[in-house]
Amino acid sequence: MKDNEQHDWHDTLIDRGLAELVGGEMPPDLTDRILAAAHSGQAEKVTLAEGTDVMITPIAHSNAKTWITIAVAISLCGVAVGLMLAEVRSARETALREVRSDRETALRTEPQAATQPNATSKGVYSIPGVVGNFVIDEREHIDTGEYFDDSYAGTPKSGLSGDKLQMMVEPHVIAEDYEGQAFSPLQTAPSSGKNPKLGFEFMPARPQARESGRMRDETLHAKERSLPSPYYSSDDVQYYAGSSVERLSEAPQVVRQRFRLGAGPRTEVDQYFEGAHLNRQIARQDVAGKTIVEFESLRSSREDLRELIERRRPQLGEQGTGPDSSGDQYTRINDNSFIKAEGGNAVSTFSIDVDTASYANVRQFLEQSRQLPPPDAVRIEELVNYFDYDYAGPIDETPFAAHMEIAACPWNAEHRLARIGIKGREIDRKVRPQSNLVFLIDVSGSMNEPNKLPLLVEGMKLLTRELGENDKVAIVVYASSEGLALESTRGDQQQTILAALMRLQAGGSTAGGAGIQLAYQTAQDNFIKGGVNRVILCTDGDFNVGVTGTPELERMAEEKAKESGVFLTVLGFGRGNLNDAMMEAISGKGNGNYHYVDNLTEARKLLVEQMVGTLVTIAKDVKIQVEFNPAQVAGYRLIGYENRMLRTEDFNDDKMDAGEIGAGHTVTALYEIVPVGKSVESGAVDPLKYQEEAKPQAGSDKLLTLKLRYKPPDGDTSTKLEFPVTDKGDSFTDATADFQFASAVASFGMLLRNSEYCGDATYDTVLETAGSASSRDHHGYRAEFMDLVRIAKQLQQ
Amino acid sequence: MSIVMSQPSIMQSPMMKLAPAQLAELVREHQADVWRYLRYLGATTADADDLTQETFLAVARAQFSEQSPQQTAAYLRTVARNQLLMARRRENHQISTVALAAAEQVWSTLVSETGSSVLLAALVDCLEKLEGRARAAIDGFYRDRRSREELAYDMNMKPDGVKTLLRRTREVLRNCIEKRM
Known part of the structure; x- marks a missing residue:
């Protein structure tokens, strides 16, 4: 009997675990609710005395009385709301009448705007061409459903737990972009010659009482640091909520409100906001070609917003794309083509890449979104490098060992496939060097989704639990401004670090550039010579305030990496506004690696199982150069690595940045080789008139020579390794299981990319090859890969 | 009592x-x-x-x-x-x-003493190893919220068979978790 009961409870426990992990039944966040109840004195007394038969609870005794009180209170509230509704309705109708009237006037004066096909007449806040987050003014309650499309992703959160804020929503940050046709009248401004892009952000009034301790003015005090972001909630209150409390006590119609405007050329800013009730310009900055202006207004944000919108409504002719429909951003990838192994073209040079983001992103598309990924989301080298291969590690002081294998190409019987395998030296996690880590965490509004900030926090908690007394962790957060959420803290102070992570909440716009600056500064301040110094950036990459352009961010990451010697790990989260292009670019320039976290398993893989590899860099600026022997090779094609290609002369240039390799990492690159005597499908080039054709060296049986260059993590001078390789003529079935599996993954990538070079590859051949090459699959990653292939095959059909 | x-x-x-x-x-x-x-x-x-x-x-x-x-x-x-x-x-x-x-x-x-996250992480790992009908049954029942009868129809089984399959799968998962922990 007892055994049966115990067995049942085991079953129930697993059942609950499955309901949570597979069914998504997550525990709710009841913090606000519990704290509010505690503050309002609803807590009941309990007795847990030994042997007590009945729990004594005052509430149980006074239940009837409580219910009567609640019923009376609800009745009174009902009456009051009923009386207020009529007044609110009347005010709303008046406002709408005014809007319609203004709109008709506008349409009369700007008839061309009325002919825009997507023009909308939804109401005051339904603004064609406007995207972003809207949060209404705190003093007036508005039924947002009536005014907002679903795409206007206002995400009001519950207000302060307490007694003053029942009608409040927060934060009142408004970030908007107007693009395309939206500013047609302004396009005539002589300054730009291209469509202007303009954004503005309402900033909270500065809370005088809290300013000394926490709240900061990001522009006026841009040099200051070590203060938490306003979105980083502490034990007492949320900072935005705090500021709103004070405004409630001010005069009802006069609110000091600050705006921050970011735009293209300065003239456009001035034209656009001409006549707005922006009473005083506070600051003006030109940052990377953009004008940032701060104003102070004595009118309510909503009033100003309404007026600006209505005044400019005729100019906003075309519907914009909202955050949900804006889509992820990927860099265009053009497959490497076949190159004839003649003259200087017989040399191929590229930087290694240990990123795995693309594989996890593809998995997210296939498993969760049930759709094929866009071709540009598929970086074949990242798919191949997601998996561990059984390469032997170095046996000497060299940081890595290189392996080459050549066999028949499975998708083209006439071609050969060469695999370069690199294995980084393993480091036992018990003896890994001291670590100085800075978690740079995006807590902006766009992160407020289950697969973003909550997943991020869980992932960082996993990593935190792996840390010890030799490690230091600081947490920098950024939303509308950046802040230090946790000073550098020893890794064995787990509760402090975990508590800081648990307090993170999302809201506001995204000043990612400012966050990067502060994170690097924090890492520098706590630099450990000879140790691991790394910034771990966790974001969806949707930067929209301050430095936002990919080239500027790349430059910033590159400069910071060179100045500070701090490495970078970028962890991407979420879907919908994932800026994959930017994150991949800055990780490359910032001596870093880039991974995408689509679930907690991936977080465990990166931050627990492969923690040492993710954190500890054993060699930097690792470049590969392959010189093909024209006597053996007619042509070749590097599979993947399209955005890692280098010029031949870059190989010996130590100033040229390249990829990093972590402890225990394996890196794999595949070349499809056209043997001599076979035709090479490459573009036709006229023969040179003024040079003699380079002649291949006779007598060499080598197929190619593999050269590698690398620098130690803290060095500036590279070391070269060189390995000549001969093709023994192995068939595909003679090849190792790892070779076969890597080729199957590459085939899968080509199929997903609809590559013209995929030859005879099909999803079935991929499955067959991967299945026979998956006997070594300790973590089940190869089995998961085959699941993905099956899903892709199904979706393709 | x-x-x-x-x-x-x-x-x-x-x-x-x-x-x-x-x-x-x-x-x-x-x-x-x-x-x-x-x-x-x-x-x-x-x-x-x-x-x-x-x-x-x-x-x-x-x-x-x-x-x-x-x-x-x-x-x-x-x-x-x-x-x-x-x-x-x-x-x-x-x-x-x-x-x-x-x-x-x-x-x-x-x-574990530090909370259920270790158990859940172990369960995630064990789930990854599930294949075939066991995985289909778990996904159908928990993720797609399909009833045993619907699953039985889809999988050409009897409803009691689905119930047994689910229970056995949970037992497999439990054993896997216990080994890991």
Whole structure:
């Protein structure tokens, strides 16, 4: 009997675990609710005395009385709301009448705007061409459903737990972009010659009482640091909520409100906001070609917003794309083509890449979104490098060992496939060097989704639990401004670090550039010579305030990496506004690696199982150069690595940045080789008139020579390794299981990319090859890969 | 019916109450596991929400101070269990305290001292190894919320067969978890 009961409870426990992990039944966040109840004195007394038969609870005794009180209170509230509704309705109708009237006037004066096909007449806040987050003014309650499309992703959160804020929503940050046709009248401004892009952000009034301790003015005090972001909630209150409390006590119609405007050329800013009730310009900055202006207004944000919108409504002719429909951003990838192994073209040079983001992103598309990924989301080298291969590690002081294998190409019987395998030296996690880590965490509004900030926090908690007394962790957060959420803290102070992570909440716009600056500064301040110094950036990459352009961010990451010697790990989260292009670019320039976290398993893989590899860099600026022997090779094609290609002369240039390799990492690159005597499908080039054709060296049986260059993590001078390789003529079935599996993954990538070079590859051949090459699959990653292939095959059909 | 409840050693002097900041910290750290525990004991999601709240409110009124995370977790489970018992009694529902004791024993065996995250992580790993009909049944039942009858139709089985398959799969997962932990 007892055994049966115990067995049942085991079953129930697993059942609950499955309901949570597979069914998504997550525990709710009841913090606000519990704290509010505690503050309002609803807590009941309990007795847990030994042997007590009945729990004594005052509430149980006074239940009837409580219910009567609640019923009376609800009745009174009902009456009051009923009386207020009529007044609110009347005010709303008046406002709408005014809007319609203004709109008709506008349409009369700007008839061309009325002919825009997507023009909308939804109401005051339904603004064609406007995207972003809207949060209404705190003093007036508005039924947002009536005014907002679903795409206007206002995400009001519950207000302060307490007694003053029942009608409040927060934060009142408004970030908007107007693009395309939206500013047609302004396009005539002589300054730009291209469509202007303009954004503005309402900033909270500065809370005088809290300013000394926490709240900061990001522009006026841009040099200051070590203060938490306003979105980083502490034990007492949320900072935005705090500021709103004070405004409630001010005069009802006069609110000091600050705006921050970011735009293209300065003239456009001035034209656009001409006549707005922006009473005083506070600051003006030109940052990377953009004008940032701060104003102070004595009118309510909503009033100003309404007026600006209505005044400019005729100019906003075309519907914009909202955050949900804006889509992820990927860099265009053009497959490497076949190159004839003649003259200087017989040399191929590229930087290694240990990123795995693309594989996890593809998995997210296939498993969760049930759709094929866009071709540009598929970086074949990242798919191949997601998996561990059984390469032997170095046996000497060299940081890595290189392996080459050549066999028949499975998708083209006439071609050969060469695999370069690199294995980084393993480091036992018990003896890994001291670590100085800075978690740079995006807590902006766009992160407020289950697969973003909550997943991020869980992932960082996993990593935190792996840390010890030799490690230091600081947490920098950024939303509308950046802040230090946790000073550098020893890794064995787990509760402090975990508590800081648990307090993170999302809201506001995204000043990612400012966050990067502060994170690097924090890492520098706590630099450990000879140790691991790394910034771990966790974001969806949707930067929209301050430095936002990919080239500027790349430059910033590159400069910071060179100045500070701090490495970078970028962890991407979420879907919908994932800026994959930017994150991949800055990780490359910032001596870093880039991974995408689509679930907690991936977080465990990166931050627990492969923690040492993710954190500890054993060699930097690792470049590969392959010189093909024209006597053996007619042509070749590097599979993947399209955005890692280098010029031949870059190989010996130590100033040229390249990829990093972590402890225990394996890196794999595949070349499809056209043997001599076979035709090479490459573009036709006229023969040179003024040079003699380079002649291949006779007598060499080598197929190619593999050269590698690398620098130690803290060095500036590279070391070269060189390995000549001969093709023994192995068939595909003679090849190792790892070779076969890597080729199957590459085939899968080509199929997903609809590559013209995929030859005879099909999803079935991929499955067959991967299945026979998956006997070594300790973590089940190869089995998961085959699941993905099956899903892709199904979706393709 | 008698309830045997040992006095937790972490109770402090009678006049001491939990400060708001401490309560907030306590809630953030433990609410998920309290909620999971209540769901495990059979509370509905709505009841689990309410009882989690009542558990922490009870602790806020008690003379509580944290001595170790393990003791705190055990104490919160005790309070939560009592809240569930009281709620059931108010509804005139019978609940077996023997069964609750067995439940607690299983929980404290499988769920590590630091919380259920280790168990869940192990479950994730074990789930990845599931293949074929077992995986299909788990996905269909938990993820797609399909009934046993619907799954039986899809999988060309009898509803009892699906029930057995699910139960056996959970047993496989349990064994896998125990090996990992």
